[in-house]
Amino acid sequence: MPPFYLGLDLGGTNVKAGVTDDTGRLITKVSVPTGSKPSDLAPGLVIDRMIAAANQVIGTSGIARSDVAAMGILAPGQASLSKGVIIRSANLPLWKNVHLRAKVARGLNLPGVLENDANAAAYGEYWAGAGKNKKLDNLFMFTLGTGVGGGLVYEGRVVRGSSDFAAEIGHMIIVPGGEPCGCGQHGCLERYCSGRYAGERAVKRLAASPKIRRTSSLGKIFKEKGTFTAADITQHARAGDKFARESWEEACRYLALACINVCHFIDPQMIVLAGGMSLAGKFLLDSVLKHFDREWWKMTRPTTKISLARLGNDAGVIGAAGVAKDAFDRKALPQIGR
Numbered sequence: 001m002p003p004f005y006l007g008l009d010l011g012g013t014n015v016k017a018g019v020t021d022d023t024g025r026l027i028t029k030v031s032v033p034t035g036s037k038p039s040d041l042a043p044g045l046v047i048d049r050m051i052a053a054a055n056q057v058i059g060t061s062g063i064a065r066s067d068v069a070a071m072g073i074l075a076p077g078q079a080s081l082s083k084g085v086i087i088r089s090a091n092l093p094l095w096k097n098v099h100l101r102a103k104v105a106r107g108l109n110l111p112g113v114l115e116n117d118a119n120a121a122a123y124g125e126y127w128a129g130a131g132k133n134k135k136l137d138n139l140f141m142f143t144l145g146t147g148v149g150g151g152l153v154y155e156g157r158v159v160r161g162s163s164d165f166a167a168e169i170g171h172m173i174i175v176p177g178g179e180p181c182g183c184g185q186h187g188c189l190e191r192y193c194s195g196r197y198a199g200e201r202a203v204k205r206l207a208a209s210p211k212i213r214r215t216s217s218l219g220k221i222f223k224e225k226g227t228f229t230a231a232d233i234t235q236h237a238r239a240g241d242k243f244a245r246e247s248w249e250e251a252c253r254y255l256a257l258a259c260i261n262v263c264h265f266i267d268p269q270m271i272v273l274a275g276g277m278s279l280a281g282k283f284l285l286d287s288v289l290k291h292f293d294r295e296w297w298k299m300t301r302p303t304t305k306i307s308l309a310r311l312g313n314d315a316g317v318i319g320a321a322g323v324a325k326d327a328f329d330r331k332a333l334p335q336i337g338r
Contacts, residue, residue: 012091024128122151124319
């Protein structure tokens with residue numbers, strides 16, 4: 001019987017666990033709350049829940065525990081992936097220099113690897129999602145949500161960089177001297193095409209213009225609530241509202257420019273669009289492709305395929321299992337407890 005792999009996805013709200021086969025097919029999964037109050041988020045308590053979720057999902061999978069070859073853990077925040085240590089995490093404020101990989105590995109008696117969330121999700125799409133059966137070597141993924149993240153698989157392996165900081169595409173400066181970003185820079189991509197900031201930019205423009213408030217269907221929402229969201233922009237842009245469509249196209253144009261920059265720098269075979277904004281589906285893809293084609297240089301036609309993510313909320317669990325498989329295949333798994 002081929003080996004199976006365990007994926008653990010640690011989030012601020014839920015811990016997800018899943019078992020996959022060696023093709024990335026998800027056999028079974030569970031989700032349990034990370035904690036119900038701040039005191040529940042102490043490292044030891046959360047790690048106990050992760051171990052319990054892993055034991056539960058293996059127990060319900062119908063697979064012998066001895067057939068599970070390795071585990072992958074993905075976690076948000078600043079980390080030393082090579083050491084398996086979470087240095088700090090905004091979603092888990094009590095966590096500082098937590099040796100997560102070693103503690104979970106000892107608790108499960110299973111070797112494992114630690115990966116950040118965007119890298120793991122990118123590997124999941126490469127292995128079992130948009131890139132499945134495409135004979136790809138190189139894939140880049142944008143995660144488009146509250147912020148903008150990225151993950152790079154190059155020659156079949158996740159690229160982490162010399163300080164585990166590669167593919168932070170959201171903080172590529174795309175407008176020199178532009179709007180201030182929470183990271184301390186100005187003009188970051190995240191400020192122009194993330195769900196949060198694209199919404200904020202549109203709200204500011206509408207608030208400053210009585211004419212737009214009168215003529216845009218978003219004006220009614222603004223009048224009632226004092227604000228609106230990126231989801232509102234998408235909905236009203238689909239319905240034909242001029243201001244909403246302009247705001248939507250602006251965000252898509254910046255995303256398309258980032259895709260072009262990625263192509264020129266990395267030359268991936270595929271770029272995958274994931275995260276909350278990707279739920280707009282073809283509406284997002286068509287807009288990005290339009291601006292991509294318009295802005296692309298004229299010397300050659302692009303060879304990179306831009307696609308929507310396919311794994312949805314399972315991308316993290318599947319990707320975590322996938323990076324575990326990759327380490328297992330390369331005989332690069334750390335010893336249990338290290």
